[in-house]
Amino acid sequence: KIGSYGAGTSRPSSLNFEEIGGQDSAINELKEALQFILKPEAIDHMGIRPLKGILLVGPPGTGKTLLARAAANYTSSAFISASGSQFIEMYAGVGAKRIRQIFSDARNKAKKQNKKSAIIFIDELEVLGAKRGSHSGHMEYDQTLNQLLVEMDGIAQYENPRILLIGATNRADLLDPALMRPGRFDRQVAVELPDRFGRSKILAIHTRNKPLDKSVNLDEISRATFGFSGAHLESLANEAAIFAMREDSPTIQAQHFREAIDKVMLGEKADRRPSL
Numbered sequence: 001k002i003g004s005y006g007a008g009t010s011r012p013s014s015l016n017f018e019e020i021g022g023q024d025s026a027i028n029e030l031k032e033a034l035q036f037i038l039k040p041e042a043i044d045h046m047g048i049r050p051l052k053g054i055l056l057v058g059p060p061g062t063g064k065t066l067l068a069r070a071a072a073n074y075t076s077s078a079f080i081s082a083s084g085s086q087f088i089e090m091y092a093g094v095g096a097k098r099i100r101q102i103f104s105d106a107r108n109k110a111k112k113q114n115k116k117s118a119i120i121f122i123d124e125l126e127v128l129g130a131k132r133g134s135h136s137g138h139m140e141y142d143q144t145l146n147q148l149l150v151e152m153d154g155i156a157q158y159e160n161p162r163i164l165l166i167g168a169t170n171r172a173d174l175l176d177p178a179l180m181r182p183g184r185f186d187r188q189v190a191v192e193l194p195d196r197f198g199r200s201k202i203l204a205i206h207t208r209n210k211p212l213d214k215s216v217n218l219d220e221i222s223r224a225t226f227g228f229s230g231a232h233l234e235s236l237a238n239e240a241a242i243f244a245m246r247e248d249s250p251t252i253q254a255q256h257f258r259e260a261i262d263k264v265m266l267g268e269k270a271d272r273r274p275s276l
């Protein structure tokens with residue numbers, strides 16, 4: 001559909017930072033940056049340039065989308081999200097039109113919901129924000145990125161609603177340097193794979209509503225899951241529950257988690273097979 005970027009706005013944004021495990025330093029940095037929305041008067045008083053964009057950088061499945069949703073909740077902002085790939089079309093001008101559309105949708109949504117600010121979240125930013133000229137002659141990509149830059153420059157200091165862009169990428173190196181200039185994505189927040197303690201927290205979050213057997217030790221599981229992302233751990237908890245159900249077990253046992261670890265690891269390997 002021309003002009004539609006297929007934004008995923010149906011999910012509720014009532015998600016708290018407490019429901020995101022193992023990202024304490026990212027959450028602190030993000031919260032600090034969000035003061036720009038929470039305390040606009042203080043920012044103006046100090047003569048600080050308003051913050052227009054925050055970039056979340058890190059591997060897939062580490063909680064970047066969750067962080068953006070929690071940021072909207074924390075600041076009582078309207079939330080609108082899209083993926084970079086939704087702006088890329090072969091027809092000239094369509095991507096640029098979709099960029100204009102998401103900004104105007106964000107403003108309208110905030111007004112409708114009586115909110116003073118709106119957060120626009122763009123996942124896979126590298127798809128639309130890659131260095132200009134890198135798509136070997138695809139002018140359409142460049143036009144779309146140019147439109148994003150125009151819209152970011154057009155965010156006004158005293159605008160009501162205030163607009164904040166949160167971008168997410170796992171390839172910051174691919175981004176056009178113009179996106180990083182002052183007044184664009186001024187802040188970068190690293191969202192790393194969780195360490196052992198982070199993994200344990202994430203497991204606790206995703207097993208909260210599951211009947212765990214006494215044999216299950218989340219610390220032990222977190223030690224055995226080096227390199228797992230939050231998304232892997234969510235999937236692990238789910239798979240363990242499926243193994244338990246298959247055996248008609250009323251609770252999820254340590255053994256089910258062991259089987260699930262193998263399954264998630266195998267799935268990961270299958271995903272990495274080169275596509276022919």
Ligand code: ATP
Nearest residue numbers: 020021059060061062063064065066202230231234
């Ligand atoms: P991508 O780069 O692939 O878009 P992402 O970093 O945005 O990934 P999310 O979409 O936020 O990752 O995470 C996917 C799912 O994995 C979440 O819905 C959640 O269930 C789980 N998850 C990921 N990270 C965490 C975390 N830190 N704490 C709790 N759950 C997490």
